[in-house]
Amino acid sequence: MNRTFELLLSGRIDATLNAEVTFYDYVEEHPEADVKIAVLTDEASEVAIPMRKGEATADLRKAVNEAIGELRESGQLTQLSEKYFGTDISQM
Known part of the structure; x- marks a missing residue:
């Protein structure tokens, strides 16, 4: 995606x-x-987060969803979002 911003900033595209x-x-x-x-x-x-469909990844999918839920509840997801993106994108 940086390429589109480079084109924008160089004036080669308008948006x-x-x-x-x-x-x-x-x-x-x-x-x-x-x-x-x-x-x-x-x-x-x-x-x-892309994962294969089916039972082979069911445990992984469950673990990832639980971890994201814990991060959201503790406020860490917001903190990480603000640290890496400069704003809270976790609530968008």
Whole structure:
């Protein structure tokens, strides 16, 4: 995704469509970049952890979901989000 921001900043394109998480990640890495969000959608943008379907990964899927739930409840998910993205993307 950095390529689309490079094209935008070089003037080769006028806009780019990105997930908010991509925007915040880029801005966190490049705080000097003169970019902004022009429009947001009401539709949710989700980040996922890809896994194989089926029973072979059922235990892993359960463990990951439980770990994310614990991080959310303890507030650590928000802290990590703010640390790495400069904003809380866990509630988007």
